[in-house]
Amino acid sequence: MIEFRQVSKVFDSGGKKVEALKNIQLSVNKGDIFGVIGFSGAGKSTLIRTVNLLEYPTSGEVIVKGKNLAKLSHNEIREAKKDIGMIFQHFNLINSRNVFHNVAMPLLLSGYNKKAVEDQVYETLRFVGLEEKANNYPDQLSGGQKQRVGIARALVTNPSILLCDEATSALDPETTKSILNLLKRINEEYNITILIITHEMEVIKEICNRVGVMEDGQIIETGSVYEVFAHPKTATTRNFVKSVIRDEVPQSVYQLLKEKDHFSRIFKIEFFGADSGQPTVSKTAKIYNVEINVLFGNITELQGIPFGDLVVELIGDNYEIERAIEYIISQEIEVKEVIEDGSEQRIDIERVVGNALHG
Structure with missing residues (x-):
């Protein structure tokens, strides 16, 4: 579904070259909830943003559903992106628009007719539990409700891939759990492949089936969540595992x-x-x-x-x-x-x- 082939990304920062990604080799299978975990600065956000070309790789290829998006025409890229939804850490809602119009935005930009927009938006709002909030504005919502709006907006085009960029890090523990349960439902009921990046091992433990660990722009360990938790191979992974599974005697x-x-x-x-x-x-x-x-x-x-x-x-x-x-x-x-x-x-x-x- 998503394949990173020797992907590198170099930024120019004040005349200095900064390697954010270094020869990433990674595969996300259809139907996965694949988590990428790492500390701040590990390269997680850069990695996920190469999938929908918010960042173009400096070298290597990101293959999405068999296509290298970087080699497509402008119109082909626009069509391909409709199949990739994205959820952001800080919601990225338009405060001057109500919930309905925030969710409808991708459909309106794609030229859907009014009836199709209404049907699709209300169906999606029902799924995320916000149908009654359609006329509310973002500043009238809680953090969890705002994130549900963000999820609805990402789902409204019926994508087959959902990218989650630290989707729960701005939320309290109880709200985080409800959002993770919603993401699990999306994966199971819509068969949407989810790639989620996080610095919280509890998120990986709760919903992912596979995980990759990032450090210094590299993938240092991958495997099923069970394998990685039960037999962590690197010190970084062991530290993450210990954050949710305490096994040290005082x-x-x-x-x-x-x-x-x-x-x-x-x-x-x-x-x-x-x-x-x-x-x-x-x-x-x-x-x-x-x-x-x-x-x-x-x-x-x-x-x-x-x-x-x-x-x-x-x-x-x-x-x-x-x-x-x-x-x-x-x-x-x-x-x-x-x-x-x-x-x-x-x-x-x-x-x-x-x-x-x-x-």
Whole structure:
């Protein structure tokens, strides 16, 4: 549906060349709600604006529904853009026009007749829940209502692609949730492909099925939302994931553990899918001569798949701890050891099994 092929964008800023995009290679499939996340200055807005040629790429190609818009004629570009709706962070409404005329603007500019405009505008306003606000002006609306007007305006031409440029960052949490639910309905009921950029990982978690992570004008990681949340590969992605899924034990807890007079080690046990419902920890405590002190636990659901982790203290002699960890790993559950500074290291399974066998 949308394909970025080695796309770069260079701006001239005070005589200096600034690379906003660097050889972007990325595909958005039909029916996706694809999220692009990154910190301010990562290049997200520039990326999304190349799709409808609000920014022309310096090099490379942006292919939309099989066509490179940059190579089309002026009239062809205008026709192609009718199939691409866009929602903006700050709504971009015309304050001197009421809701009806704000939504109708794309149709009026395209020369639709009066009856067709009325039918399409009122149908779209009904869908976004604002039919009764048709005669209101933007300054009479809440932030969430203004964004719904922006969404209606983007939908009124029946596009197959919807671009969302930080569509919820100016909204409060409750309103954000209602807008995200509306975007999900648009995707499901109209089969519209959505490309959304954001700096909020909660937005990605809530509605996206695939995600790309941007840093310094580059895509540094892509995958399904589940894959990226469960197995982040870069430090930037891990920081974003931690913003919505807390899995760190407070340092005060580590300090209390240091003051205890028994031998123990701390592990993070990660559960995915069906593993999340298994009583593995309680079984381990029954089979092996170890005490298990749960320090922290978290479970969430992404795309219908549960996953989470437990941070536990295993108390006992080192041999029994090694055997217990070997058992947990044998259940195809990932285990990491948490060392004193709070960092994590993978378990050397061959060493653990060897120690468990030979005592």
